[in-house]
Amino acid sequence: MTTFLDLCRSAIGADYVVTDDADMASYLIDWRRRFSGNALAVVKPANTEEVAAIVRLCNQFRVPVVPQGGNTGLVLGSVPDDSGTAIVMSLVRLNRIRAIDTVNNTMTAEAGCILENIQNAAAEAARLFPLSLAAEGSCTIGGNLATNAGGTGVLRYGNARELCLGLEVVTPQGEIWSSLRGLRKDNTGYDLRDLFIGAEGTLGIITAAVLKLFPQPKAQLTALAAMQTPEDALRLLTMTQNHCGAGLTGFELMSDFCLQLVSKHYPQMRPPFAQDHAQYVLLELSDNESEEHAVALLEAFIGDALEAGIIQDAIVAASIAQSKALWNLREHIPLAQAEEGKNIKHDISVPISSIGQFIQSTDVQLQQQFPGCRMVTFGHLGDGNLHYNVSPPAGDSADAFIAQQAAVNRVVHDSANRYGGSISAEHGVGALKRKEIRDYKSAVEMALMQSIKQAIDPLNLMNPGKVV
Amino acid sequence: MTTFLDLCRSAIGADYVVTDDADMASYLIDWRRRFSGNALAVVKPANTEEVAAIVRLCNQFRVPVVPQGGNTGLVLGSVPDDSGTAIVMSLVRLNRIRAIDTVNNTMTAEAGCILENIQNAAAEAARLFPLSLAAEGSCTIGGNLATNAGGTGVLRYGNARELCLGLEVVTPQGEIWSSLRGLRKDNTGYDLRDLFIGAEGTLGIITAAVLKLFPQPKAQLTALAAMQTPEDALRLLTMTQNHCGAGLTGFELMSDFCLQLVSKHYPQMRPPFAQDHAQYVLLELSDNESEEHAVALLEAFIGDALEAGIIQDAIVAASIAQSKALWNLREHIPLAQAEEGKNIKHDISVPISSIGQFIQSTDVQLQQQFPGCRMVTFGHLGDGNLHYNVSPPAGDSADAFIAQQAAVNRVVHDSANRYGGSISAEHGVGALKRKEIRDYKSAVEMALMQSIKQAIDPLNLMNPGKVV
Numbered sequence: 020m021t022t023f024l025d026l027c028r029s030a031i032g033a034d035y036v037v038t039d040d041a042d043m044a045s046y047l048i049d050w051r052r053r054f055s056g057n058a059l060a061v062v063k064p065a066n067t068e069e070v071a072a073i074v075r076l077c078n079q080f081r082v083p084v085v086p087q088g089g090n091t092g093l094v095l096g097s098v099p100d101d102s103g104t105a106i107v108m109s110l111v112r113l114n115r116i117r118a119i120d121t122v123n124n125t126m127t128a129e130a131g132c133i134l135e136n137i138q139n140a141a142a143e144a145a146r147l148f149p150l151s152l153a154a155e156g157s158c159t160i161g162g163n164l165a166t167n168a169g170g171t172g173v174l175r176y177g178n179a180r181e182l183c184l185g186l187e188v189v190t191p192q193g194e195i196w197s198s199l200r201g202l203r204k205d206n207t208g209y210d211l212r213d214l215f216i217g218a219e220g221t222l223g224i225i226t227a228a229v230l231k232l233f234p235q236p237k238a239q240l241t242a243l244a245a246m247q248t249p250e251d252a253l254r255l256l257t258m259t260q261n262h263c264g265a266g267l268t269g270f271e272l273m274s275d276f277c278l279q280l281v282s283k284h285y286p287q288m289r290p291p292f293a294q295d296h297a298q299y300v301l302l303e304l305s306d307n308e309s310e311e312h313a314v315a316l317l318e319a320f321i322g323d324a325l326e327a328g329i330i331q332d333a334i335v336a337a338s339i340a341q342s343k344a345l346w347n348l349r350e351h352i353p354l355a356q357a358e359e360g361k362n363i364k365h366d367i368s369v370p371i372s373s374i375g376q377f378i379q380s381t382d383v384q385l386q387q388q389f390p391g392c393r394m395v396t397f398g399h400l401g402d403g404n405l406h407y408n409v410s411p412p413a414g415d416s417a418d419a420f421i422a423q424q425a426a427v428n429r430v431v432h433d434s435a436n437r438y439g440g441s442i443s444a445e446h447g448v449g450a451l452k453r454k455e456i457r458d459y460k461s462a463v464e465m466a467l468m469q470s471i472k473q474a475i476d477p478l479n480l481m482n483p484g485k486v487v
Numbered sequence: 488m489t490t491f492l493d494l495c496r497s498a499i500g501a502d503y504v505v506t507d508d509a510d511m512a513s514y515l516i517d518w519r520r521r522f523s524g525n526a527l528a529v530v531k532p533a534n535t536e537e538v539a540a541i542v543r544l545c546n547q548f549r550v551p552v553v554p555q556g557g558n559t560g561l562v563l564g565s566v567p568d569d570s571g572t573a574i575v576m577s578l579v580r581l582n583r584i585r586a587i588d589t590v591n592n593t594m595t596a597e598a599g600c601i602l603e604n605i606q607n608a609a610a611e612a613a614r615l616f617p618l619s620l621a622a623e624g625s626c627t628i629g630g631n632l633a634t635n636a637g638g639t640g641v642l643r644y645g646n647a648r649e650l651c652l653g654l655e656v657v658t659p660q661g662e663i664w665s666s667l668r669g670l671r672k673d674n675t676g677y678d679l680r681d682l683f684i685g686a687e688g689t690l691g692i693i694t695a696a697v698l699k700l701f702p703q704p705k706a707q708l709t710a711l712a713a714m715q716t717p718e719d720a721l722r723l724l725t726m727t728q729n730h731c732g733a734g735l736t737g738f739e740l741m742s743d744f745c746l747q748l749v750s751k752h753y754p755q756m757r758p759p760f761a762q763d764h765a766q767y768v769l770l771e772l773s774d775n776e777s778e779e780h781a782v783a784l785l786e787a788f789i790g791d792a793l794e795a796g797i798i799q800d801a802i803v804a805a806s807i808a809q810s811k812a813l814w815n816l817r818e819h820i821p822l823a824q825a826e827e828g829k830n831i832k833h834d835i836s837v838p839i840s841s842i843g844q845f846i847q848s849t850d851v852q853l854q855q856q857f858p859g860c861r862m863v864t865f866g867h868l869g870d871g872n873l874h875y876n877v878s879p880p881a882g883d884s885a886d887a888f889i890a891q892q893a894a895v896n897r898v899v900h901d902s903a904n905r906y907g908g909s910i911s912a913e914h915g916v917g918a919l920k921r922k923e924i925r926d927y928k929s930a931v932e933m934a935l936m937q938s939i940k941q942a943i944d945p946l947n948l949m950n951p952g953k954v955v
Contacts (some may be wrong), residue, residue, distance in 0.1 A: 119616045122840035124728075125873070131549045167674050175733075178672060181649065190634060196931045201838040203870045205909035206635050206685055207916055208954060209936045213681035217674055234729045240711055253590060260592075264775035265643075265733030307732035308784070316776070360604060370669040372590035385549065402671045403591070441673035455673045463664045467943065468677045474942035486676060 023080040027062055027106075030072040035063040035112070049098045050091045050154075057103035058085070065112045067129075067226040073108060074224065075193030083483045084108050084465030086220035086463045088131060088162030091154035093366075094449030096166065096219045096485050105483070110161050113226055119144045124232040125184060125201040125326040130161025134364070137230065146232035149176040149268075153350065161225045162437050167217035174401035175268040175305070176233070176444070180216045187227035188215050191476040201229045207243060213454060214471070219447055220482040222475045236305035239268070242321065243341035244333040245296035252300050252400055254329045259302065262320040266313075269303030270332040271402035277352045277397045285351055285360040288344070291334050300400065301349050349397070353406075356395050360416040362410040363427045367435040368444035371403040381434040385409065388430060389423065404444040407431060432459065448486045491548040495530055495574075498540040503531040503580070516577045517566045518559045518622075525571035526553070533580045533664060535597075535655060535694040541576060542692065543661030551951045552576050554688035556599060556630030559622040561647070561834075562917030564634065564687045564953050573951070578629050581694055587612045592700040593652060593669040598629025598693050605698065607680040614700035617644040617736075621818065629693045635685035635907065637913030642869035643736040643773070644701070646913070648684045655695035656683050659944040669697045682939070687915055688950040690943045697816045704773035706781040707736070708812035710789065712767035712801040718843040720768050722797045727770065730788040734781075738869035739817050739920030749819045756816055758801050768868065769817050787876055821874075824863050830886040831880040831895045835903040836912035839871040846873070849902040856898060857891065872912040875899060900927070916954045 027036045037043055038060045048055040059082065064070045077084050083105035087097040099105040113129035116137070121144055126136055132157040152164060152170030157214035164186070168179040185198035188211075198212055215223055230464075240345075246252055252272050259267050275297050282289045288335035290299060292416060317335055324330045356362055364412075369377045378396060385392055391412030398405035409427055411420035421476035432442040436459050443452055457465060465487075472479075472487045495504045505511055506528045516523040527550065532538045545552050551573035553566040567573040581597035584605070588594075589612055597604055601625040609616035618631060620638030628637075632654070636647045644650060656679075666673075666680055683691055714720055720740050727735050743765050750757045758767060758829035774781035785803055792798045804810035824830055837845045846864060853860055859880030866873040877895055881886035900910040904927050911920055925933060933955075940947070940955045 120838065120840050122725060123838040125838070167678075169672055169674075173672065177649075180678070181645075190935070194931045196747050196929065196935060198932075200907040200909070201841070202638055202907070202909055203911075204641065204836045204867075204912035206637075206913055207909055207911045207920070208685075208928070208932070209690075209939055210635075210648070210678075210681045210685050211932065212936055213678045214939075217676075217678050224679075226795060234732055236732070264702055264704065264773075266775070269762065305732075307730060308735070320863045359739070368672045370588065370591040370593070370671050371671070372588050391784060399672075404672045439668040439670070441670055441675055443675045444670075444672035445674055452675070460676065463658065463662045464666075464676070464679065467658070467664060467679055467842065470942040471677055471682075472700060474938040 023076060023082060024060055026076050027073055028200055030067045030076065031064045035062070037061040037063070046087060046090065047098055049095050050093060051218065052420060054095055054098065055213050056099040056101050058099045058107045060104055061107045061109055063109045063112050063283040067113070067189065069225055070108065070189045070224055070326055071193045071195055074189050074191070077106065077480055078193055078478065081478065081480065083480050085482050086110060086165065086224045088135065088158045088312055089154065092162065092166060092449060093446045093449040094443070096447055096449030099446055100484050102279065108224065110159065116140050117227065117274050119382040120201065121146060122482065126229060126230045126232055127199055127227060128160055129227045130159060132160050134158050134163060136159055141232050142235070145235055147235045148230060148232055150179055150182055159375050160228060164216050164225050164228055165218065165220050166447040169399065169402070171269050171271065171399065171402065173399060174270055175265055180213060182231050183212065183216060183228050184231060185229040186212050186215055186225055188225055189224040190223045191302055191478065199227060199229050204383055219449060219486050220487045221472060222481060234307065236307055238310040240304045240313045240317050241336040241345050242302050243291065243345050244300045244302065244321065244330045245292055246298050246300065246330045247296070247377065249298060250376050251329050253375060254297055255324055256298060256401055258320060258324060258329065261317060266304050266306060267302065268305040269301065271301040271349050271398065272400035273299045273301065273349060273352065273397040274394065276393060280350060280355040280359055280395065281348055281351045284355040288348055288351060290348065292332050296331055300473065301345055302330030305447065318412060327372045334430060352395065352397050356408060356410060359410055361421050362408055363379060363421065365431045366444050366446045367431065367440055368402065369405040369435055369438040369440035373438040374400065374403060374405070377438045377440070378436060381407070384430050384434065389427065391415070450485055453484070453486060488553045491544060491550060492528055492689060494544050495528065495541055499530065499532045499537045500546065505529040505531070506936060514558065514577060515566055516727045517563050518561060522563055522566065524567040524569050524572055526567045526570060529575045529577055531577045531580050535581070535657065538576065538657045538692055538694055539661045539663055539664060542657050542659070545574065545948055546661055546746060546946065549946065549948065550574055551948050553950050554578060554633065554692045556627030559626040560630065560634060561914045561928065562911070562919040564915055564917030565630065567833070574691065578627065579638045584608050585695065588669065589614060591669050594698045594700055595667055595695060595827060596628050596698060597695045598627060600628050600795060602626050602628055602631060606941040609700050613703055613849035615703045616698060616700055618647055618650055628696060631858055632684050632693050632696055633686065633688050634915040637867065637870070637872065639737050639739065639867065641867060642738055643733055648681060650699050651680065651684060651696050652699060653697040654680050654683055654693055656691040656693055658691045659946065659949045667695060667697050687917060687954050689940060690822065690949060702775065704772040704775055706778040708772045708781045709804040709813045710770050710785055710801055711759065711787065711813050712768045712770065712792070712798045713760055714766050714768065715764070716843065717766060717846050719797050720766055721839065721843060722793055723768060724869055726797065731772055731784060734772050734774060735770065737769065739866065741767045741769065741820065741865040742862065744817060744861060745820045745863055748823040748827055748863065749816055752823040753819055756819060758816065759802050764799055769813055820863065820865050824876060825877060827878055829889050830863065830876055831889065831892050833875045833899045834912050834914045835875055835899065835908055835910060836870065836872040837903055837906040837908035841906040842868065842873065845902060845906045845908070849899060851874070852898050852902065853895070858896065859883070874941050888951040903938040918952055921952070921954060
């Protein structure tokens with residue numbers, strides 16, 4: 020492999036072919052620090068041509084490639100296995116915003132751009148790039164697209180897939196395919212763009228993308244509503260959508276126990292109500308007119324919802340600080356759960372109309388099999404996507420509970436499947452769920468996926484061991 | 488082939504295997520009556536299982552299959568070639584709406600459902616299905632998805648692709664793949680759905696789909712604005728989007744000559760202005776609040792646009808009848824152009840910011856090469872998609888002009904390509920543009936498309952001679 024690495028060094032410069040164990044370590048360990056792999060080298064090309072040159076060398080020497088952006092994935096999709104035969108291809112040096120077109124409402128950005136930088140660049144051009152998720156300060160747009168990232172803006176703006184008009188991709192043969200045209204309509208052949216999006220680097224390496232921009236809303240209002248059941252939250256969702264249409268840009272469910280955990284570990288953060296309620300919804304309204312218009316609209320349907328008995332209480336944030344405080348409640352749930360100790364996470368989706376039944380019946384099954392386990396149920400209700408997490412019974416050994424992870428997963432994923440749902444709504448498959456998806460997908464679907472993988476990457480060099 | 492047809496008859500009933508020439512004729516001729524093919528038979532299965540059974544027979548006997556919905560396509564995608572070796576598979580008997588879920592905001596419909604019936608079924612459930620196009624009274628949702636149809640609602644709601652959450656597809660091997668789960672988020676593998684959407688039946692036969700529904704707007708307002716140039720129309724677009732966000736649901740450009748043609752052939756239809764202007768925009772605003780709110784919003788920014796000199800005049804429809812009259816102007820352009828005689832049509836898209844330059848420079852080139860030719864330029868400006876049609880010089884022989892079609896296409900398509908555009912924005916490739924896309928696509932892209940076709944349909948039995 021010396022020849023291979025030497026050729027890599029010639030192609031992109033010796034400084035960018037990292038082989039020192041200490042220097043490689045952060046590229047080899049996953050975000051949640053559950054798994055660390057090995058690699059021949061971490062290579063850091065500067066541009067698309069260098070990515071292509073490295074991939075051609077990988078072809079020639081049959082070296083597997085693991086593409087990596089911010090390495091913030093949750094399913095072991097961006098770290099290599101422990102064989103040490105692959106290279107990690109870090110895209111972080113491809114970090115230029117190539118163009119912003121405020122009439123076409125598009126931005127052309129390289130794969131290694133950090134999501135937050137893209138949001139900021141859009142804002143500087145008086146536009147909105149609405150993809151928003153917890154890791155936005157360190158994840159990259161290439162990774163967001165490779166995993167079809169979700170987040171809190173999906174309800175209005177869709178997943179990462181819906182925010183992309185075109186891609187530049189290095190194919191497994193080291194050729195460059197580009198559809199960076201910024202077109203909203205183009206029906207001239209197969210949808211290669213959406214095939215690469217969500218393929219987690221197993222069909223090619225995304226090196227740049229044209230992203231959709233939107234007008235910045237004139238006002239954004241946040242409110243917290245309290246209700247008795249997830250079904251009531253669904254009623255509020257339908258009511259809000261009828262009133263506000265596309266103005267509803269966030270709708271996050273949080274159970275009372277979630278907020279209890281937050282208050283326990285971050286005592287300054289409490290729900291702003293006199294009494295506790297069983298469920299809460301954080302909702303966000305964006306308005307193209309004015310603050311006053313948004314306030315009037317929100318207060319009107321909150322009044323209606325109170326009157327109809329759908330909700331028991333509600334508060335509308337009166338300032339940006341108050342709004343941040345409400346979002347902080349939501350964003351600190353995973354952190355509070357981590358403070359509480361180890362736990363078992365899920366990222367399921369079901370049809371929105373089945374969410375109430377899913378929660379009810381799965382809660383019962385888990386209590387039967389794992390008595391006392393504590394449900395930390397929250398998530399993107401408006402998308403049918405819950406982070407339906409399970410903490411050990413109070414006082415129990417976390418490790419003993421975690422040892423049952425496979426059995427807990429099975430209950431939750433079987434239940435999601437029974438309601439026509441997905442076992443990975445927004446986190447992807449990676450290496451973590453690669454075997455498990457076969458339990459839920461038909462043989463026809465697996466065969467179609469495998470035939471595509473075989474056709475596009477016949478040597479199986481692109482992120483092998485992930486997805487298919 | 489007697490055995491094959493007999494087995495088809497056994498599979499779906501002899502009444503539904505049509506071999507009589509007169510009975511087959513309407514299935515073999517294209518919508519614009521430019522081409523008529525031949526077929527072994529027209530088969531009309533009643534359900535997905537029958538579709539699969541026929542496809543398995545086609546596999547066994549190596550008989551090509553041309554899937555067909557309403558047969559309203561404009562690129563010869565749904566008619567067979569003249570060899571007479573293929574069957575036409577008409578999906579019109581798969582016309583059930585299987586389910587409507589008003590909480591999940593989804594409808595599950597079979598491929599043969601006529602688009603207008605789907606719109607009506609949504610309306611009866613107090614929901615909106617926003618796909619809307621000229622052929623909606625006879626086209627089917629299966630065809631809409633197979634061609635990723637566009638239409639007038641794309642600006643707000645996206646192409647057919649964006650309106651679909653899942654598919655049921657019969658594969659080229661006669662197996663059934665289903666993703667009819669109604670999920671808004673599912674990241675568990677390759678995006679097979681979007682691969683089948685837009686593949687024009689060359690990778691499999693769509694038999695059913697889960698469609699997205701939306702709240703019905705409380706009010707829909709139509710306005711006609713007059714301006715001097717397409718650039719002014721673009722300024723109005725940006726201004727309107729900033730004011731109305733997702734409330735802007737239609738933005739159609741029409742040149743003065745388009746409306747002159749309409750008034751000439753339909754004298755009762757005239758633009759409602761005292762004087763003529765160079766360009767017009769028909770815009771539609773949808774509002775989730777109230778008629779009053781929509782009127783106030785529209786009048787405010789029309790006032791701003793007049794004051795800023797972006798537009799010279801504008802009228803807001805005061806009744807549904809007036810609104811229909813304005814839309815009639817737009818919808819009668821293709822009809823008036825047909826009345827005027829034969830013409831050469833295009834369906835190009837460019838980045839929205841390049842539309843003005845595209846029109847200007849292409850107009851000049853055409854006048855140089857085909858002096859006196861008359862431009863009938865209209866279309867979905869908000870999507871960057873123009874029906875940039877060319878009528879013969881006044882008084883010239885239409886046939887002589889039409890004989891130059893390839894040269895006219897070349898000028899227009901080369902120009903679209905120069906501006907980073909597409910030669911088929913919403914109509915697809917079919918047999919008509921199959922060769923031509925190779926002039927504009929890279930070898931890498933064609934190779935990717937071909938490898939996918941080969942992987943999924945190795946016998947090349949699915950709509951052969953189309954797309955790839």
